[in-house]
Amino acid sequence: MKHDVILRAAYAHEKETLYRLVTQDETWTQFNGPYFPYQTPTMEEFGYDLFARMSEGKEMRVIVYNELPVGSVSYYWECQSTRWLEMGVIIYDSKYWNKGIAIQALRQWITHLFEQLDIARVGLTTWSGNPRMMACAEKLGLRQEARLRKVRFYQNTYYDSVKYGVLREEWFEALNI
Template sequence: MSGIDYKDIVLRKALPDESDRLYDLVTADERWTEFNAPYFPYQTPTRDSFEQGLFQDLLEGRNKKVIEYRSQPVGTVSCYWVDENTRWLEAGIALYDSRQWGKGIGKQALVAWISHLFDTCDIARMGMTTWSGNPGMIACGESIGFKIEGRLRRVRYFKGTYYDSIKLGVLREEWQQLYDMTERR
């Protein structure tokens, strides 16, 4: 199966026969929901809603892809237009299996994904948004070349505490200086 290969990971479309496997990945260890915008209501998807939603997006593989590490799915990368007319694109990542955290998988997946998006989209900048309650995501973004471009103070209220919304970004020319676009192929 073709995908985007980079070091120890592959970003790829979902396979038609792996709905159950990916559903179990997303729902078995929901620790990821503590960091992935937990101030928005989350409910474990039903199998049917998963198959009609996220799984369909992963099968299509355009705006969402499976992260495979050592031949095992461990998460997803995604992108969405904040404003397609002005070419404002944001990226995201979710590592569902908490046993895989801290291994550099997220960094590798984001380098491959951001490089792919710069290769395939006519954009000058790539953005990511997180919150101050997710210092690991902030550190990951900064470690691969993103800069904190904005901080909206105390706009995320969660479990009795206010948190900041953090905007990170990297310009195409900054990315090209950091990553040889041919080294990941």
């Protein structure tokens, strides 16, 4: 199978390119937890926050599709002392949505996380207002572990918080490793 998607750390010379990617088409903010406040970062803010994390390449990596940066994958600790890790994916440019890029990226990212970190589970939390992310999680074989009903209020409508997860043994069994 040809791999159209690679994950990598950002290159130093990509700061302006990645800044434009994140800020030029902000449609992604309507699906990535829009109930949390978002403000377009300045180039300076982008440089010391998001770009710094992308450049380090540990907790966040750039998604490259056919040699073009299109998004990012990341993880964060919900509770590091109990090894509770959550991950996320964003395809910033909406013209690259619905191409299976997020699925390819997350497949690589989940494998990487299990190979590099001493964890038993990888989680992904989304909301019922993002049906594409829910479908992505299910296509990857993540199980819906919780649905917190009507806990996200956005544009005068209540939405559910939906939590997915996969255990290490389930993941590698599905990959036949």
